[in-house]
Amino acid sequence: MDWDKLRIFHTVAEKGSLTHAGDVLHLSQSAVSRQIRALEESLNVTLFHRHARGLILTEQGELLFDATAAMVKRLDATTARIRDSEDEVFGSLRVTTTTGFGTLWLAPRLPALYAKYPGLKIDLMLEEKVLDLPMREADVAIRMKEPSQADLIRKRLMQIKMRLYATPEYLASAGTPEKIDDFTQHRLICQSSSTPQVAAGANLVADLMSVDIPSTLTVNNYFGVLQGVLSHLGVGVLPDYITEDFPHLVRVLPTIESSEVPVFLAYPEELRHSKRVAAFRDFVVEEIFAFRRRQQD
Numbered sequence: 001m002d003w004d005k006l007r008i009f010h011t012v013a014e015k016g017s018l019t020h021a022g023d024v025l026h027l028s029q030s031a032v033s034r035q036i037r038a039l040e041e042s043l044n045v046t047l048f049h050r051h052a053r054g055l056i057l058t059e060q061g062e063l064l065f066d067a068t069a070a071m072v073k074r075l076d077a078t079t080a081r082i083r084d085s086e087d088e089v090f091g092s093l094r095v096t097t098t099t100g101f102g103t104l105w106l107a108p109r110l111p112a113l114y115a116k117y118p119g120l121k122i123d124l125m126l127e128e129k130v131l132d133l134p135m136r137e138a139d140v141a142i143r144m145k146e147p148s149q150a151d152l153i154r155k156r157l158m159q160i161k162m163r164l165y166a167t168p169e170y171l172a173s174a175g176t177p178e179k180i181d182d183f184t185q186h187r188l189i190c191q192s193s194s195t196p197q198v199a200a201g202a203n204l205v206a207d208l209m210s211v212d213i214p215s216t217l218t219v220n221n222y223f224g225v226l227q228g229v230l231s232h233l234g235v236g237v238l239p240d241y242i243t244e245d246f247p248h249l250v251r252v253l254p255t256i257e258s259s260e261v262p263v264f265l266a267y268p269e270e271l272r273h274s275k276r277v278a279a280f281r282d283f284v285v286e287e288i289f290a291f292r293r294r295q296q297d
Contacts, residue, residue: 002039002042004035005035005036005038005039005042006039006064006068006071007025007068008021008025008027008032008035008036008039009035009036009039009047009064009065009068010065010068010069010072011024011025012032012036012048012055013048013055013057013061013065013068016054016055016056017054017055018032018033018036018055036048043060043064045058045060045061046058046060046061047060047061047064048061089117089119089120089275089276089279090117090119090120090276091119091120091121091276092121092122092123092276093120093121093122093123093139093140093276093277093280094122094123094125094137094138094139094140095122095123095124095125095138095139095140095141095142095280096125096126096127096131096137096138096140096141096142097124097125097126097141097142097143098126098127098128098142098143098144098221099126099127099128099221099222099223100221100222100223100239101142101144101239101241101263102124102126102142103126103221103222103223104222104223104226104239104241104242104245105241105242105245106124106142106284107124108245109287110122112283112287113279113280113283116279116283117279120276120279120280122280125138128195128196128197128221129196130143130147132149133147133149133152133266133267133268134149134150134151134152134268136268139267139268139271139274139276139277140265140266140267140277140280140281141264141265141266141267142157142263142264142265142284143263143264143266144160144198144261144262144263144264145198145261145262145264146262146264147264147266149266151268151269151270152266152267152268152269153266153267153268153269153271153272154264154265154266155264155265155266155281155285156262156263156264157263157264157265157284157285157288158241158262158263158288158291158292159260159261159262159263160239160240160241160260160261160263161200161239161240161257161258161259161260161261162200162201162204162237162238162239162240162257162258162261163237163238163239163240163251163254163256163257163258164235164236164237164238164251164252164253164256164257165229165235165236165238165242165243165246165249165250165251165252166229166234166235166236166249166250166252167229167230167232167248167249167250168248168250169232170229170232170233170234170235171250171252173232174186174187174234176250176252177235177252177253178253179253180207180208180211180253180256181211183208183211183213183235184211184212184213184214186213186234186235187213187214187215187216187217187233187234187235188208188209188213188215188216188217188234188235188236188237189216189217189218189219189225189228189229189233189234189235189236189237190205190208190216190217190218190219190225190236190237191205191218191219191220191221191222191225191237192218192219192220193205193206193209193218195218195219195220195221198261200258200259200260200261201237201239201258201261203258203259204237204256204257204258205237208237208256215234217233217234222238222239222242225237225238226238226242226246229249230246235252239261240257241291244291244294244295265281265284265285267281
């Protein structure tokens with residue numbers, strides 16, 4: 001059904017006159033009359049009784065007016081919400097990041113974000129593939145390297161390193177390695193060399209694998225590596241940000257670590273003024289600052 005015709009019908013029903021409706025709609029009386037007649041023909045009903053005192057709705061016209069009144073009321077409420085949304089944060093937000101960062105760092109902190117903005121609907125897409133933000137495959141990305149796509153706003157969040165961790169239980173039973181050659185007596189848990197990952201982590205694993213390690217467990221993401229470590233299976237290569245949520249893990253061979261890996265948050269230029277994006281960005285930045293302060297304490 002043509003919304004323009006419904007809008008004209010609603011105004012005519014409110015004003016009770018083709019002339020008055022035309023004044024409101026900035027249309028001639030004949031143009032308003034043609035639209036009403038076309039709407040009646042499309043519905044095959046008479047919507048108005050015409051008499052000397054003006055127009056009166058028929059029974060069918062009353063039914064249609066009830067419907068258009070509800071539509072207008074809902075549109076007015078939506079318009080007001082949009083205008084007032086400068087101070088509100090609600091709606092869908094598609095966030096992409098790596099499986100490791102998303103499961104081990106971001107997801108555990110989302111309850112605080114939802115508590116602040118309960119109207120948010122976050123679609124968290126965890127994968128190593130770099131999604132195209134300008135093509136709107138996602139709204140916000142957190143990546144372990146600076147995005148190269150054009151027309152992006154980007155912010156460097158922090159630097160991380162891949163380090164070696166094990167549980168006290170594992171070390172109590174297998175001993176604590178003192179040098180890299182001691183890995184001949186230990187099981188190494190790490191990402192598979194065929195898994196997409198940052199170069200710094202892959203290089204560290206390659207260096208460790210240069211030693212004759214009798215037993216390994218390779219997983220395609222850091223969440224799986226962490227589960228292996230927590231199950232006391234061996235020494236794992238993990239990002240250093242896990243230490244806050246798993247403080248009981250023991251760092252092994254403290255002199256061995258990867259080079260620094262930058263973490264960037266990015267979103268399309270066209271979302272510069274999005275309240276949802278701003279809320280998510282500010283939340284992540286605040287969590288990063290708090291994380292850094294706790295590391296320094």
